[in-house]
Amino acid sequence: MKVLFLASFLALAAVAAPAQPDLASEVNPYIGTRVSSQHDIGNTLPGATRPFGMLYWSPDPAFGFGYNYDQTTTRGFGLTHLSGPGCGVFGDVPIFPMLGLPTLPPPVHGSAYTASYRHQDETAEPGYYAVKLSSGIEVRLAAAVHSGIAEFAYPEGGDPHTLLIDLSRNLSRVDDTQIQIEGNRITGSVAGGGFCHLDNRYRIYFVIETEQTPTQAGTFDELRVRAGQRSASGPRSGGYIGFAPSTRTVRLKAGLSFVSIANASENLAREIPDWDLEQLRHQARADWNSALGHIVVSGGDAAHRTVFYTALYHSLLHPTVFSDINGQYLGFDGVVQQSGGHRQYANFSSWDIYRTQVQLIAMLMPDVAADLAQSLVNDAEQGGGLPIWPIANDESSCMVGDPSSPVLASIYAFGARNFDAKKALAQMIRGADDPLAHSRLYLERPGLSDFLSRGYIPVSELDPNPASVTLENESADFTVAQLASARGDKSTAERLLLRSDQWRKIFDPATGYIRARNDKGEFLPNFKPDMTDGYVEGNAAQYTWMVPFNLRGLIKALGGPEATRKRLDDYFSQYASWYGGPYFFIANEPSFGNPWIYNWTGHPWRTQEVVRKTLDDLFTDTPEGLPGNDDLGSTSSWVVFAYLGLFPEIPGVGGLTVSTPQFPSVEIKLGGHTLRLEAEGAPQKRYVESVTVDGTPVRNWWVGWDALSRARELKMTLSPAPKLDPGQEPPSFAPPESLGLQ
Numbered sequence: 130m131k132v133l134f135l136a137s138f139l140a141l142a143a144v145a146a147p148a149q150p151d152l153a154s155e156v157n158p159y160i161g162t163r164v165s166s167q168h169d170i171g172n173t174l175p176g177a178t179r180p181f182g183m184l185y186w187s188p189d190p191a192f193g194f195g196y197n198y199d200q201t202t203t204r205g206f207g208l209t210h211l212s213g214p215g216c217g218v219f220g221d222v223p224i225f226p227m228l229g230l231p232t233l234p235p236p237v238h239g240s241a242y243t244a245s246y247r248h249q250d251e252t253a254e255p256g257y258y259a260v261k262l263s264s265g266i267e268v269r270l271a272a273a274v275h276s277g278i279a280e281f282a283y284p285e286g287g288d289p290h291t292l293l294i295d296l297s298r299n300l301s302r303v304d305d306t307q308i309q310i311e312g313n314r315i316t317g318s319v320a321g322g323g324f325c326h327l328d329n330r331y332r333i334y335f336v337i338e339t340e341q342t343p344t345q346a347g348t349f350d351e352l353r354v355r356a357g358q359r360s361a362s363g364p365r366s367g368g369y370i371g372f373a374p375s376t377r378t379v380r381l382k383a384g385l386s387f388v389s390i391a392n393a394s395e396n397l398a399r400e401i402p403d404w405d406l407e408q409l410r411h412q413a414r415a416d417w418n419s420a421l422g423h424i425v426v427s428g429g430d431a432a433h434r435t436v437f438y439t440a441l442y443h444s445l446l447h448p449t450v451f452s453d454i455n456g457q458y459l460g461f462d463g464v465v466q467q468s469g470g471h472r473q474y475a476n477f478s479s480w481d482i483y484r485t486q487v488q489l490i491a492m493l494m495p496d497v498a499a500d501l502a503q504s505l506v507n508d509a510e511q512g513g514g515l516p517i518w519p520i521a522n523d524e525s526s527c528m529v530g531d532p533s534s535p536v537l538a539s540i541y542a543f544g545a546r547n548f549d550a551k552k553a554l555a556q557m558i559r560g561a562d563d564p565l566a567h568s569r570l571y572l573e574r575p576g577l578s579d580f581l582s583r584g585y586i587p588v589s590e591l592d593p594n595p596a597s598v599t600l601e602n603e604s605a606d607f608t609v610a611q612l613a614s615a616r617g618d619k620s621t622a623e624r625l626l627l628r629s630d631q632w633r634k635i636f637d638p639a640t641g642y643i644r645a646r647n648d649k650g651e652f653l654p655n656f657k658p659d660m661t662d663g664y665v666e667g668n669a670a671q672y673t674w675m676v677p678f679n680l681r682g683l684i685k686a687l688g689g690p691e692a693t694r695k696r697l698d699d700y701f702s703q704y705a706s707w708y709g710g711p712y713f714f715i716a717n718e719p720s721f722g723n724p725w726i727y728n729w730t731g732h733p734w735r736t737q738e739v740v741r742k743t744l745d746d747l748f749t750d751t752p753e754g755l756p757g758n759d760d761l762g763s764t765s766s767w768v769v770f771a772y773l774g775l776f777p778e779i780p781g782v783g784g785l786t787v788s789t790p791q792f793p794s795v796e797i798k799l800g801g802h803t804l805r806l807e808a809e810g811a812p813q814k815r816y817v818e819s820v821t822v823d824g825t826p827v828r829n830w831w832v833g834w835d836a837l838s839r840a841r842e843l844k845m846t847l848s849p850a851p852k853l854d855p856g857q858e859p860p861s862f863a864p865p866e867s868l869g870l871q
Contacts, residue, residue: 146857149422154440155438159198161443161756164199166753167747169707171213175187175196177270179273180255180420185208185272186279187270188260190203194216204225204268210300215325217469218324222333223294224381225243225293225294225813227532230289230291234350235293235349235367236366242295254414255414257410265283266282266284270324272413273409283379287374288374294308294337296308298805299319302321302410303365304330305320306364308366310370313338320332329525334390334393335383337383343371344371346359347368380404384397384398388457392453392455395453395455402803404751422796428794428811433663437792443759445490447476448501458543459521461509461569462511463510464511470500473503474500474504475519477504479532479536482516486766490679490801491545493799499548500547501532512568514556514559514568515534515556515557528599531573531574532601532605534557538611541553544783557608557609558609560573561609584723588646594663596663603632608780630682630864631699634646634672641687642658644664644669661709671717681861682863684726694732704746704747715743715747725788740771740789744772772792774787776788779862787820787832789816792812795813799838817852821843
């Protein structure tokens with residue numbers, strides 16, 4: 130009787146439980162796949178993957194380093210990808226279905242092994258991708274975390290139905306390959322690297338299984354195709370398997386590992402024990418709906434919801450799982466490690482993501498964020514120091530500064546604490562103080578000796594862009610100070626907070642801009658606000674704002690709130706592009722926080738206007754609707770925050786500054802509880818009159834994380850006209866004794 134009652138109760142509960150919203154249907158994976166109005170491409174891509182998944186199965190272009198909406202010819206479907214990087218990376222183990230057997234060596238006759246397609250014959254959704262090729266072959270792909278299933282449906286015909294695996298081609302550089310074909314099982318590895326032409330390296334292992342046993346097989350290199358041969362190696366090798374024309378549909382499963390073939394096989398066996406692609410597709414969709422369900426919006430039009438949920442989708446693709454199901458991963462020391470109670474992650478575009486994405490992940494998924502932090506600590510302990518842009522288990526040293534420090538400090542500040550913060554702080558301090566600290570082959574902070582002795586880095590042949598690097602070091606020092614303070618290390622906190630004030634040494638009061646100095650201490654001559662000499666991917670007009678932790682001090686140096694407001698108005702009067710201009714450049718990360726600076730000048734309505742205009746002008750539900758490289762979700766995270774009317778302006782500090790929400794009602798799952806964001810009248814009403822947290826007024830356009838993490842309701846009262854009330858100033862952080870302008 131009890132069993133029957135329990136069964137009835139569970140059945141009723143299942144009926145009564147609200148269905149999980151199908152938020153995956155709001156995602157358009159093609160946003161960011163075409164060149165935008167800012168003359169750049171988002172470098173996003175469709176394809177089958179899970180949140181933070183190791184496998185990202187997507188079509189690769191016949192030429193170029195990433196999917197491009199306007200190039201509809203593919204050379205195969207690679208198993209590994211990153212979304213939005215500025216350079217080619219991964220694209221390993223491309224699988225190309227074709228009619229007939231290969232006769233010309235694919236490594237030197239690549240154009241012979243391509244196929245075109247039409248966008249109307251594509252289907253892309255979170256976790257799934259399908260396309261019909263010009264050859265008539267239909268491709269379907271679905272993903273688990275380390276593995277996936279593919280189906281290749283061939284047209285009727287007399288040619289063998291073939292799968293070509295050209296290991297010699299990826300999106301950056303192939304150094305070595307190995308392939309072994311045994312019955313319906315193909316195993317091997319690819320060694321690659323060269324991200325942005327740098328010296329990182331990795332090796333990935335794969336296992337491919339087919340449901341049917343092929344009737345033909347062979348290998349190849351750059352010299353010849355070897356029918357019947359079952360193994361090959363070298364940087365220009367690959368293989369193929371063929372099936373009789375009567376085999377209309379070929380089913381294939383693939384598993385990955387950065388440790389071994391055995392681990393790739395275990396990952397595949399445990400994640401996908403059967404051959405049901407539709408079931409895996411539904412599981413992937415459910416996984417994405419769970420991830421996207423951390424933020425549920427109400428109201429707004431369909432296009433805005435698509436832009437928002439696509440941005441959230443892009444924000445949760447990376448960093449990527451690096452440890453295998455058994456917990457093993459290859460460490461920065463080249464030794465197989467055990468992740469223990471954490472998942473190890475890799476592929477941190479840290480210079481980009483420290484400004485937006487890690488804060489978003491920490492808010493929504495603190496356990497994931499804590500594992501991200503522990504992964505960086507592990508990398509530092511195994512590789513010698515905190516990495517700058519780690520790919521797999523190696524450092525590429527792409528970009529500048531010490532971005533792992535703000536990543537770690539921001540994760541901690543936003544409440545994700547389940548990592549070794551003591552070791553994290555020790556690594557951060559070492560990187561800040563030791564000019565010889567390095568991650569693998571690369572110094573953690575190049576030019577640190579000059580920075581420590583002078584307070585800035587001068588222009589040199591080794592560093593032609595030191596103004597940017599100096600500012601990045603200041604931000605990193607500030608975030609180290611914040612974590613040190615939170616951990617009770619008062620002396621380190623005071624010392625590095627004082628050091629973070631040295632941005633003043635490269636601020637020129639005569640022009641009112643941050644400027645690079647030469648070895649003699651002189652500012653570079655022939656100054657113009659749009660000059661790029663001394664700056665990384667930007668100019669003086671854009672980088673002068675990059676003192677987010679002490680905007681009060683910067684505003685004072687610029688002549689006060691009114692003078693700063695006029696400077697900002699001119700700065701936002703146009704959009705810059707990669708071709709230049711002394712204006713706002715949302716396509717690059719140093720400009721991300723600029724619209725919210727008005728909150729510090731006493732003109733918050735201007736923040737509300739600029740954020741809304743930027744969203745409306747540049748972020749659309751179209752392939753060109755994401756300006757600039759998405760950089761593994763950093764720009765998309767900006768969009769998520771901008772739509773919510775909140776922004777993490779100060780790296781390393783738990784809190785958000787305010788603008789106008791796009792949606793009238795939002796439920797946000799913050800770790801263990803749900804926060805309701807109410808903004809009645811959005812999006813028609815564009816201005817904020819007042820803000821309350823659980824009924825308590827917020828008067829300084831800043832909501833601290835301690836309050837928000839416990840709150841049930843964040844309410845913004847909106848108005849159709851600006852409320853010309855400056856409110857109180859949000860927080861700034863300056864040392865007790867300013868170093869003064871020099």
